[in-house]
Structures are given as C-alpha cells and as structure tokens.
Amino acid sequence: MTQKDITFVADFLTEHFNEAPELYNRKGKYFNVERVGQYLKDEDDDLVSPPNTEGNQWFNFLKDSTHLKESPLLFPYYPEKSLHFVKRQMEGVIDQCLQKPADVIGKSVHQAACISLYKISQSEDSTPQLFKLPFLWNDKTSNLHYVLFTMLENSISKIHILRRHTDTSRSVSNGILAVEFGNFLNSSINESSDSRCYSCLDAHFYDDETVTVVLKESVQQEGKERVLAQLPLS
Numbered sequence: 001m002t003q004k005d006i007t008f009v010a011d012f013l014t015e016h017f018n019e020a021p022e023l024y025n026r027k028g029k030y031f032n033v034e035r036v037g038q039y040l041k042d043e044d045d046d047l048v049s050p051p052n053t054e055g056n057q058w059f060n061f062l063k064d065s066t067h068l069k070e071s072p073l074l075f076p077y078y079p080e081k082s083l084h085f086v087k088r089q090m091e092g093v094i095d096q097c098l099q100k101p102a103d104v105i106g107k108s109v110h111q112a113a114c115i116s117l118y119k120i121s122q123s124e125d126s127t128p129q130l131f132k133l134p135f136l137w138n139d140k141t142s143n144l145h146y147v148l149f150t151m152l153e154n155s156i157s158k159i160h161i162l163r164r165h166t167d168t169s170r171s172v173s174n175g176i177l178a179v180e181f182g183n184f185l186n187s188s189i190n191e192s193s194d195s196r197c198y199s200c201l202d203a204h205f206y207d208d209e210t211v212t213v214v215l216k217e218s219v220q221q222e223g224k225e226r227v228l229a230q231l232p233l234s
Contacts, residue, residue: 039083046080053079112168115176118151137205143167148203148211156199157181159213161233179231181215198227209233 038047053059059077062068075093078086118130135148147162158178165172181198198215206212215227 041082042084043082044085047082050080110168112164113175115162133200133203135204137208138166139208141208144172146205148205150200150203157197159200159203159211161211181213201226206230 038049062074068074075090078089120130130152132150132152133148137146137148138144139146143166145164145166149160149162150156150158151160158180160176160178162176163172164175181200197218199218201214201216203211203213209232211231211233213229213231215229217225217227
C-alpha cells in the first residue's frame with residue numbers, strides 16, 4: 001500500500017468509527033458505522049446513525065398538511081430502519097392488497113368447455129410442443145372471444161380458430177374450425193400442389209371481421225417465399 005492509501009483508510013476510520021459513548025448501553029455496535037452501508041444490512045435492528053430529517057421539505061409538507069398527515073395512502077416512513085426492513089414492510093402491504101382480488105378472481109374462474117386437440121404417448125420422456133401462436137381477440141360488439149393457434153406436426157398448413165361466447169351459458173355455431181391454406185393461391189390448377197403448399201408463420205386479428213396471416217411456401221422460390229394475406233372471418 002502507498003502512503004496515500006494508508007492516509008485514505010485512516011481518514012475513513014477517523015471519520016466513521018469515532019467512539020460514541022451514547023451508544024454504550026445499546027446492544028451490538030459501539031461505534032458509528034459507515035453511513036451508507038448501514039442502510040443495506042438485512043437486519044431489523046435500528047440504524048446506529050439515523051439520518052437527520054430536519055429541514056426536509058417533504059416531511060415539513062406532510063407535517064403542515066392536515067389531510068395527508070394521517071392518510072392511509074401514504075406509506076409510513078421508518079427513519080430508524082434499513083432499506084431491507086422497509087422493503088419487507090412494503091412487500092407485506094402489497095401482498096395483503098393483492099390477496100383479496102386474487103381470492104375473488106380465483107373463485108370466479110371455472111371451466112366452460114373442454115376440447116381435446118391432440119393425444120400424446122404417456123411413455124414419451126418430454127412432451128413435444130404441438131401448440132403454437134396462440135393469439136387472443138375479443139369482439140365486444142358481438143360478445144365473442146376468439147383464439148387463433150396452429151398445430152405443428154402434420155397440420156402446419158392449417159390455422160385453427162376457436163370461438164366462444166363471453167356468456168358461458170350461451171354457445172355459438174362452429175365453435176372451433178380449421179382453415180387449410182395448402183395450394184389455394186395457385187394461379188393454375190395445373191400447378192403441382194406439392195410445389196405451392198403454404199404453412200402459417202404468424203396470425204393476428206386485424207379487426208373484428210378480418211384475420212391477417214403470414215404464410216410461407218414449403219418450396220423456396222425467389223420472390224415468392226412469404227405471403228401476407230387478409231382473410232374475412234365470414
């Protein structure tokens with residue numbers, strides 16, 4: 001260490017670790033700890049050197065405000081505690097606030113329908129990802145809820161549309177259907193279906209009446225690899 005380093009450490013110790021007789025009767029530390037580090041200790045003990053809040057504009061404002069002084073909307077201030085203590089207090093308040101809505105929402109959710117999409121072997125070590133691109137859309141005008149998704153494996157050229165009424169007691173016709181793109185964009189019936197087969201890369205609702213899809217040709221051809229199509233729900 002250089003003399004400069006030693007001087008720096010000595011000045012630090014002189015400034016922050018002076019004897020504090022007023023703390024002798026307190027359990028634990030008998031010296032003033034470093035003022036920043038004390039806030040970061042994960043302890044419930046009071047700070048050895050609490051901050052001086054005299055002249056703080058926010059505290060003076062609260063003290064002079066009859067409406068805010070006892071307001072339950074303001075988080076209480078603990079000038080004698082570390083940030084870890086305040087963090088735990090705040091987490092407890094937040095958990096308490098969220099518990100009631102979680103209970104109410106949880107009790108109101110129930111299964112409206114069960115539709116089997118596919119079956120897999122129980123002996124497989126890992127479940128394959130067969131469900132892809134789930135996109136949700138709510139038609140507030142007709143009170144209908146839609147889910148767009150694709151299935152991998154043997155149905156990559158299809159997009160599935162699930163439709164349910166927001167009133168679970170009511171049903172809608174064609175609750176689930178699949179749209180197969182295949183070779184529907186062929187300009188001639190003489191073209192090979194294998195050379196112009198399309199799969200769905202992405203799908204979103206454009207509005208209540210239209211679905212936008214991004215299609216990919218199975219056989220790459222220059223200038224014809226991707227197709228953006230808008231399909232009317234009707």
